[in-house]
Amino acid sequence: MVQIKDLILKILDILITAISVNIFLKNPKLGYRYYYDEHAEAAVLYNQKNREYISFEDKRSLKAKAEYAKKHGLGGVFGWEITSDANNELISVLDSTLNP
Numbered sequence: 001m002v003q004i005k006d007l008i009l010k011i012l013d014i015l016i017t018a019i020s021v022n023i024f025l026k027n028p029k030l031g032y033r034y035y036y037d038e039h040a041e042a043a044v045l046y047n048q049k050n051r052e053y054i055s056f057e058d059k060r061s062l063k064a065k066a067e068y069a070k071k072h073g074l075g076g077v078f079g080w081e082i083t084s085d086a087n088n089e090l091i092s093v094l095d096s097t098l099n100p
Helices: 004-026 059-071 089-098
Strands: 032-037 042-047 052-056
Touching (some): 004 032, 004 052, 059 089
């Protein structure tokens, strides 16, 4: 059984990661560089100095995943969390790709 404390810590970790991605994208002086892994269809931030690698979803990666689901007749897509989608840009990409 999951302890409440463990659940809260996991939720906080997710929120901190989502907030961090936005901060890193908007502040190149922090040393994170954006990459896109075409094979995995994944957005990535990498900081060479700190040797930190963060994968996350962006509009491009979500569009690719939604197209894959549609092409293969899957029932939909799943997202772990979407707190950083303040303007509903990510949801809009999924909606327009899955429901043209």
